[in-house]
Amino acid sequence: MRWLALSLVGPGIWAAGFVLVYALHGVGCARGWPAMGLAGALDLHAGALWAGWLVALGAGALLLLRLPRAKAEAGLPVWLPRVGAWIGLAATAFTLLPVALATSC
Amino acid sequence: MTDSTAPGQQVATPADARDDTLAIAPNPPRRALGLHRRLSRVWANDPGWWGHVTAVNHTTLGLRFMGTALVFFLVGGVLAMLIRAQLATHDGAFLDTELYNQIFTMHGSIMMFLFAIPMLEGLAIYLLPKLLGTRDMAFPRLTALGYWCYLFGGLIMLTALLFGVAPRDGWFMYTPLSGATYSPGINADVWLLGVTFVEISALCAAVEITVTILRQRAPGMKLTEMPLFAWYMLGTSVMMLVGFPPLILASVLLEIERAFDWPFFAVARGGDPLLWQHLFWLFGHPEVYIIFLPAAGVLSTLIPVLCRTQIMGYGAIVASVLALVFLSFGLWVHHMFTVGIPHMALAFFSAASLLVAVPTVVQVFAWIGTMWQGRPQLVLPMYHILGFFLTFVMGGLTGVMLAVVPFNWQAHDTAFVTAHLHYVLIGGFVFPMMAAAVWWMPQITGRERVRGLGEAAFWVILIGFHGTFFIMHLTGLLGMPRRIDVYPDNPEWVWLNLTSSIFGFVMTIGFGLFVLDMALQAFMGQKQRRDPWRAPTLDWAMPLPAPPYTFASIPAPQHLDLPAREVITILARGEGLLPGAPRDRRELLTTSLGTARPDHVALLPGNTALPLGLASAIGGFVLLMLAGLYALTLLPLVLVAMLIWRWGRGMVRPVDDAPIEVAPGLSLPLQGWRRRTLGWTGSVCLLVANGTLFASLVFGIGFLALVASEWPGPEARVTSAALPWVAIAALMPVLGALAQRRSDALQRRGGDGSAAAGLGVVANSVAVAALAVLALGHMDDPTQHARDALRGVLAGYVALHALIGAGMAGFAMDQFRRAEITARHAGLLPVWRLWQDYAAVTALVAALLAVGLGMSA
Known part of the structure; x- marks a missing residue:
């Protein structure tokens, strides 16, 4: 069970990060965050979206770093949890890349 | 997946159970025709047209x-x-x-x-x-x-x-x-x-x-x-x-x-x-x-x-x-x-x-x-x-x-x-x-x-x-x-x-x-020889067409790498696990989730018309809805509840069955001795689906609150006078969860948990009653605005879950009364626990959402 759960953590981080950033994007557009300054040229909306993306990337990277120490179920190989973590990290980086490239609302 | 707290320790696990190989001794070969005849009698459909129904x-x-x-x-x-x-x-x-x-x-x-x-x-x-x-x-x-x-x-x-x-x-x-x-x-x-x-x-x-x-x-x-x-x-x-x-x-x-x-x-x-x-x-x-x-x-x-x-x-x-x-x-x-x-x-x-x-x-x-x-x-x-x-x-x-x-x-x-x-x-x-x-x-x-x-x-x-x-x-x-x-x-x-x-x-x-x-x-077509594609998979390791019992004995680890055409005879002669049907009932082997170690023997139900009855009752509900006869839909719903109770009674297994020797030196308990049965795993799956539905509802509330043009709606009539009833509706399922735990504790000690289960019935019923009071006296007309309609849906969701929780608690109470729950047999308790915990969490979230949608001072 633990092995299967470990395999799902990476893509799960992507799913949570995707939902978080999409929700922040929706809330920000509805509440006018792009017009609210945060620091310098950075507005509240961009700040929130960057924060959400970086948190998701950080969680994915942390998972990859910690995975070798995680105790998998005896008799099951570690490749699937590892590949799952890479899938999650790559998907987080690619699908949320528009945070850095596109206008928000 | 084996539950360490459950009894059933007579299980003789293989000597090398801690590494990744699994050696299971073969059963002695038997007469294939004898196994086939008895298995066919146990697993076959009923004869005639009734067989199609059941x-x-x-x-x-x-x-x-x-x-x-x-x-x-x-x-x-x-x-x-x-x-x-x-x-x-x-x-x-x-x-x-x-x-x-x-x-x-x-x-x-x-x-x-x-x-x-x-x-x-x-x-x-x-x-x-x-x-x-x-x-x-x-x-x-x-x-x-x-x-x-x-x-x-x-x-x-x-x-x-x-x-x-x-x-x-x-x-x-x-x-x-x-x-x-x-x-x-x-x-x-x-x-x-x-x-x-x-x-x-x-x-x-x-x-x-x-x-x-x-x-x-x-x-x-x-x-x-x-x-x-x-x-x-x-x-x-x-x-x-x-x-x-x-x-x-x-x-x-x-x-x-x-x-x-x-x-x-x-x-x-x-x-x-x-x-x-x-x-x-x-x-x-x-x-x-x-x-x-x-x-x-x-x-x-x-x-x-x-x-x-x-x-x-x-x-x-x-x-x-x-x-x-x-x-x-x-x-x-x-x-x-x-x-x-x-x-x-x-x-x-x-x-x-x-x-x-x-x-x-x-x-x-x-x-x-x-x-x-x-x-x-x-x-x-x-x-x-x-x-x-x-x-x-x-x-x-x-x-x-x-x-x-x-x-x-x-x-x-x-x-x-x-x-x-x-x-x-x-x-x-x-x-x-x-x-x-x-x-x-x-x-x-x-x-x-x-x-x-x-x-x-x-x-x-x-x-x-x-x-x-x-x-x-x-x-x-x-x-x-x-x-x-x-x-x-x-x-x-x-x-x-x-x-x-x-x-x-x-x-x-x-x-x-x-x-x-x-x-x-x-x-x-001409009669087909066995394994025509010379495939390696087990689906061809059986006579053609496939017999109703599928395998006369369950493949052991050493059979998994053999070509199908070689395994056919081995399994047909009962050299795998759990050969034949010596107890004249439908038995199969369950294994652990990751490495597939033998866990217990599950008994499957035989032919029955109950699924057709239940589907017909649901169909009655659908047809009455289509006809616009909404008040009458209560009748098929009551019938559905009764049939589900009957369905549950059909899952109750004997409490005194001895472990079954599925292979030489390997005895396994029956499912009643385990808390994590197939039914428990199925309930987890069902709650995953249920949780997704609830999450979709939460998404819908958030989406409308943010995006819909006519929000916020007209002044809410809901006042703080509703809050005590909201609190009762939200907290009673939590009390139900505590009652379930008390029942669990008593069951493990071999005590009588029927009173605690009865408390579960009462707690869930009070939650339903509190929601009825809210609906009748404290909530805005749900046709007025999406906000009020969503509150209505949240209330209905919590009420339905509390109602089912009450039914499960009642079922467990009945099982205690019939002595079907003992120190070794948990009966419905593990599944009730899953449901009640889920109902308690969603009731709390729903209460917060309903209040968060706003009310007048």
């Missing part, structure tokens, strides 16, 4: 699912021909607009809900136990219930078509077109209720497929070594558990809006039609992969055998399935690129839509690589596989085109999209399913096919298909919208449409030949 066997029901799906496919095909006849000329007078709308809506709905999904369910139900080395699916009565719900839901929709009241708003039923204002009458209700009825079947299948794969693999068949088809089906079933609830929620909300005027999608009262689109496509896009993955599983099973080699990249394929299961839930908005979504959100979903091509391509390259390293044989299944490659790759490429927003804006709602989706669905599902049919027909019928006709059918289908739909890309690029019945002002579309129509009829002739080929094989 059958719960997976082979019977799998075939029944597939046969019924084939009939619906033929009906959907006839409807497609009517559409093509209408469009063959620019002013087609063949159908009037009303009937044309019904026909294209029913074509799409039938092909998606009544053909594709039931067909894949049927294939999985028929095949999985045979591939995994077990005797049946985890919940045979659930299989039967799913079939009856599917049949009745489908018949309701077909009957509506015959009477001219079929749905007519397109297979995705967009609001406001499908709302009461623009779709008066029962047409839209037929879709909402009929499809939801059919979806019960999909959820039943998803639960049992998941549990069967996770808990019933032959001993030693680790997850990472099981046949790829099982990986694909595991991904599919999990996607069904998570993908169907958003559509069920959307259908329920729209039906409530139509029946009771609660506004969820009506803009003037705080609703938003885009909520429907979000919920529909949250289901609708994963649905494409739900249909594709089993077909890909078939390809991964067939290609290596047909190429006389091993599959290339087993790990890469498993990783691709994992990626697809997740990524396919991040694409739904690409169906909504033209509704006015901000740039960045478009870019998120465009990126995800492009990314999802990667795991798909990995699989395609793995299959090509397998063919490259092997010696492909150009036999009939390979024809269909090559047809798949040609067609699906083209569909995938147009999918990548549509993932790009600017192109999508140009091609949206044109015949280009129709062409793309048919390339994906016929290429990605129908061709592999035809390969599967040719492959497994010898096993199903025990007969050889008649040479030549199948090849002719393939070529006619392939030519007809591409002639129809390749040209449709061009029609779309010339600007022809979908779903129009005449185009008098566009003569430039005529020759393209006429050509598509002619080839459409060619394709239909091809499918007719295909069906004829199968019929000839079933009724006139």
Whole structure:
């Protein structure tokens, strides 16, 4: 069970990060965050979206770093949890890349 | 998965249980005919017509699912021909607009809900136990219930078509077109209720497929070594558990809006039609992969055998399935690129839509690589596989085109999209399913096919298909919208449409030949020798056609690497585990989740008409809803509750059975001694689906609160006087959870927990009563605004869960009273615990949301 759960953590981080950033994007557009300054040229909306993306990337990277120490179920190989973590990290980086490239609302 | 706290320690585990090998001594060989006769008597369907009613066997029901799906496919095909006849000329007078709308809506709905999904369910139900080395699916009565719900839901929709009241708003039923204002009458209700009825079947299948794969693999068949088809089906079933609830929620909300005027999608009262689109496509896009993955599983099973080699990249394929299961839930908005979504959100979903091509391509390259390293044989299944490659790759490429927003804006709602989706669905599902049919027909019928006709059918289908739909890309690029019945002002579309129509009829002739080929094989074919494909998988390690018990003994680890033709005799002579049916009851072996270590022996129910009764009661509810007799719907609901109680009583097992020696030196307890039974795992699956439905509701609340134009609504009449009742409704399920724990503690000590279970009944009942007080005296009129309607839905959700919690507590109380719960046997307690905890958490969240929606001072 633990092995299967470990395999799902990476893509799960992507799913949570995707939902978080999409929700922040929706809330920000509805509440006018792009017009609210945060620091310098950075507005509240961009700040929130960057924060959400970086948190998701950080969680994915942390998972990859910690995975070798995680105790998998005896008799099951570690490749699937590892590949799952890479899938999650790559998907987080690619699908949320528009945070850095596109206008928000 | 073995529960360390449960009794049953008489289990003699193998000596090397801590490493990754599993040695189990073989049983002594027995007389195969004797085993066969006794097993057949125990596992066979009842004789005569009554046997059709009471059958719960997976082979019977799998075939029944597939046969019924084939009939619906033929009906959907006839409807497609009517559409093509209408469009063959620019002013087609063949159908009037009303009937044309019904026909294209029913074509799409039938092909998606009544053909594709039931067909894949049927294939999985028929095949999985045979591939995994077990005797049946985890919940045979659930299989039967799913079939009856599917049949009745489908018949309701077909009957509506015959009477001219079929749905007519397109297979995705967009609001406001499908709302009461623009779709008066029962047409839209037929879709909402009929499809939801059919979806019960999909959820039943998803639960049992998941549990069967996770808990019933032959001993030693680790997850990472099981046949790829099982990986694909595991991904599919999990996607069904998570993908169907958003559509069920959307259908329920729209039906409530139509029946009771609660506004969820009506803009003037705080609703938003885009909520429907979000919920529909949250289901609708994963649905494409739900249909594709089993077909890909078939390809991964067939290609290596047909190429006389091993599959290339087993790990890469498993990783691709994992990626697809997740990524396919991040694409739904690409169906909504033209509704006015901000740039960045478009870019998120465009990126995800492009990314999802990667795991798909990995699989395609793995299959090509397998063919490259092997010696492909150009036999009939390979024809269909090559047809798949040609067609699906083209569909995938147009999918990548549509993932790009600017192109999508140009091609949206044109015949280009129709062409793309048919390339994906016929290429990605129908061709592999035809390969599967040719492959497994010898096993199903025990007969050889008649040479030549199948090849002719393939070529006619392939030519007809591409002639129809390749040209449709061009029609779309010339600007022809979908779903129009005449185009008098566009003569430039005529020759393209006429050509598509002619080839459409060619394709239909091809499918007719295909069906004829199968019929000839079933009724006139020569007797088939065993293992005709010389396949390595266990599905061929049995007599042809497959016997009702599937395996006379369960394969042991040492049998898993042997060719099927060698294992047949070993298993037939009872040298595997749990040989025969010496206790004259349906027994199978459950194993641990990851490494498939023997865990316990599960007893399956025998033939029963209960699933038909339950499906009929649900059908009564659906029909009364369609008739608008809402008050009378309470009657079938009470009947449903009574039958579910009876169903539960049928699961109660003897409390004093001794462990069973399944192999020399290996004794296993019966399921009653375990807390984590198959039923417990199934309940977890059901709660995953339930949780997704609740999360979709939370999403809906957030979406409307943020996006709908008429928020905040009129001044709320709800005041702080309602808060005590809200608190009672939220906290009573928590008290129920505490009562459950008290029952658990008493059970473990061998005490009488009936009073604690009784407290669970009271707590849940008080929650329901508090919600009734709120509804009658403290809540705003739910027809006033979406906010109030959503509060009503939240209250109903909590009330339903508390009501079921009360029922479970009552059942446990009854089990204590009957001494069916003892220190060794937990009875319903573990499942009640899961439910009650879930009900408590969702009640608290719902209370916070209801209060958060605002109230007056």
